[in-house]
Every structure is written in structure tokens, then in C-alpha cells.
Amino acid sequence: xxxxxxxxxxxxxxxxxxxxxxxxxxxxxxxxxxxxxxxxxxxxxxxxxxxxxxxxxxxxxxxxxxxxxxxxxxxxxxxxxxxxxxxxxxxxxxxxxxxxxxxxxxxxxxxxxxxxxxxxxxxxxxxxxxxxxxxxxxxxxxxxxxxxxxxxxxxxxxxxxxxxxxxxxxxxxxxxxxxxxxxxxxxxxxxxxxxxxxxxxxxxxxxxxxxxxxxxxxxxxxxxxxxxxxxxxxxxxxxxxxxxxxxxxxxxxxxxxxxxxxxxxxxxxxxxxxxxxxxxxxxxxxxxxxxxxxxxxxxxxxxxx
Numbered sequence: 475x476x477x478x479x480x481x482x483x484x485x486x487x488x489x490x491x492x493x494x495x496x497x498x499x500x501x502x503x504x505x506x507x508x509x510x511x512x513x514x515x516x517x518x519x520x521x522x523x524x525x526x527x528x529x530x531x532x533x534x535x536x537x538x539x540x541x542x543x544x545x546x547x548x549x550x551x552x553x554x555x556x557x558x559x560x561x562x563x564x565x566x567x568x569x570x571x572x573x574x575x576x577x578x579x580x581x582x583x584x585x586x587x588x589x590x591x592x593x594x595x596x597x598x599x600x601x602x603x604x605x606x607x608x609x610x611x612x613x614x615x616x617x618x619x620x621x622x623x624x625x626x627x628x629x630x631x632x633x634x635x636x637x638x639x640x641x642x643x644x645x646x647x648x649x650x651x652x653x654x655x656x657x658x659x660x661x662x663x664x665x666x667x668x669x670x671x672x673x674x675x676x677x678x679x680x681x682x683x684x685x686x687x688x689x690x691x692x693x694x695x696x697x698x699x700x701x702x703x704x705x706x707x708x709x710x711x712x713x714x715x716x717x718x719x720x721x722x723x724x725x726x727x728x729x730x731x732x733x734x735x736x737x738x739x740x741x742x743x744x745x746x747x748x749x750x751x752x753x754x755x756x757x758x759x760x761x762x763x764x765x766x767x768x769x770x771x772x773x774x775x776x777x778x779x
Contacts, residue, residue: 495591566593578626681745
């Protein structure tokens with residue numbers, strides 16, 4: 475490729491990119507505004523006028539390349555070339571819009587406007603009779619497909635995941651869990667503005683243990699007054715509160731409440747006795763990244779406003 479021929483090709487592709495980077499966003503914005511305020515008739519009119527005008531401007535961008543691109547050698551052939559580049563480039567723009575709607579990062583507004591002209595320049599490069607220019611176009615196309623179809627979506631999922639983790643960890647002073655009771659699994663967890671709760675269900679669905687960690691309701695644990703019927707409540711010298719609710723069938727619901735740093739932890743169960751619940755409270759520990767990942771992966775954790 476001679477220096478003069480290379481300069482013409484570079485100018486040709488630059489003009490295609492610059493023309494379409496300016497025209498396509500303007501036409502798209504005009505179509506959106508017309509659809510918003512003028513209805514389908516006005517939108518169809520703008521489209522019918524805008525597309526041919528865009529093709530004419532694109533054909534004008536091909537004039538400097540009439541000696542290096544055979545399809546730009548005459549006015550009729552140049553118009554045909556412009557139609558082909560417009561169609562192929564628009565398909566690329568639509569693919570980019572689809573990727574962007576899937577939260578693929580395409581940079582700021584100015585970057586996205588600049589990227590609008592790239593598919594048309596790549597399409598025009600395929601009509602340049604030079605193997606290196608065409609190889610560059612293939613490389614650019616492959617890079618766009620790789621980023622839009624694989625790398626970008628992966629990065630998007632990672633950003634969403636990191637944002638979700640940060641949302642769950644807004645109040646780390648409440649994110650405490652106990653060791654999973656034997657024969658049970660974490661079935662439901664909920665993060666709220668002032669509490670964090672986890673329900674552990676028996677794998678045989680015959681019982682459960684509930685843990686709630688919340689901001690303290692009172693300066694120190696104390697039994698409610700008056701105490702409900704069939705309910706007994708005591709607070710020991712260590713400040714741990716024990717509440718037992720007796721049911722007519724002979725079952726008992728036991729709740730142990732204990733202060734833990736700046737939070738209040740409470741475990742409740744109808745199937746475990748007091749020593750077992752106290753042992754579970756003794757295993758209270760901060761929710762680890764691994765445990766949070768597992769709750770998220772199994773889709774048992776939710777955020778409550």
C-alpha cells in the first residue's frame with residue numbers, strides 16, 4: 475500500500491465514521507422526540523426523510539475514495555455502496571443497543587456517540603480492496619462480538635453482584651449468624667434497615683429455628699409487662715432473657731435473647747430445648763463472605779425496605 479493510497483483509505487474511513495457518528499445520533503434523537511410528541515405519522519415522515527438523507531451524506535463521504543474503492547467509482551455505484559454500508563452499520567448499531575440494554579458498559583455519553591460511527595466504518599472497511607484493511611475490520615468485528623457477547627455481560631454481572639453484596643452489607647453490625655443446626659438448612663434470610671433474620675428449616679420439614687439480630691429495643695433485655703397468658707419470661711444475671719410460650723397440645727416455643735456488642739440476638743424454636751438454643755447462641759459469628767455467597771446462590775436471602 476503506497477503512502478498516498480493509505481492516506482486516502484484512512485481519510486475515507488474517518489469520513490464515514492465522523493459522518494455517521496454525527497448523523498445517526500441526531501436522527502435517532504429526532505425520531506424519539508417526534509414519537510413522543512407527534513405520533514406515528516410524524517415519526518414515519520422523519521424516518522422517510524432522514525434515512526435517504528443519511529444515505530446521501532454517506533455517499534458523499536465516499537467521494538474521496540473513488541480511486542481506491544471500486545464501488546465508489548461512480549455516483550450510482552457510490553449510492554449502492556452507501557446503502558450497503560448503512561444497512562450493515564445499522565445492524566451493528568442495533569447489536570450495540572441490545573448489548574447496552576443488557577447493562578454492558580459502553581462508556582459515557584460522548585463515548586457512546588463516538589462508537590455509533592464505528593460499525594459503519596468497519597462495514598466500509600470490508601469494501602476496501604486491501605487485505606490488511608479487511609483484516610483490521612475482521613479484528614474489530616471479532617473484538618466487538620467478544621466484548622458485547624461475553625466480556626461485557628460478564629463484567630455487568632460482576633458489577634451487579636458487587637452492588638448486591640454491598641446492599642446486603644449496609645449494616646454489618648447486624649449481619650450475624652449461628653452455626654447451621656444439625657439436620658437443618660438456611661431456608662430464608664431477610665436483611666432490613668434495623669434487623670437481620672435467618673430461618674433454619676429441618677430437612678424433614680418437621681421443625682425450625684429462627685434467628686433475629688436487631689438494633690436493641692431497650693437499654694437492656696427486659697420482659698414485657700404485663701406478661702401474656704401461658705407465657706413465662708425471666709432475665710438471668712448475665713442479662714440473657716428466656717421466654718417460654720406453652721401451647722395447649724403440650725408444645726413449647728422457647729426464645730432466648732442476648733446482647734451481642736451493639737446488637738440484640740434472639741433464637742426461637744419449638745423443637746429444640748433451652749441448652750440446645752443456648753449452644754446455638756454461643757456460635758453466633760459475623761456473616762462471612764462465603765456464607766453470604768451461599769445464601770445468594772441458593773436465592774434464600776432478600777432485602778426488606
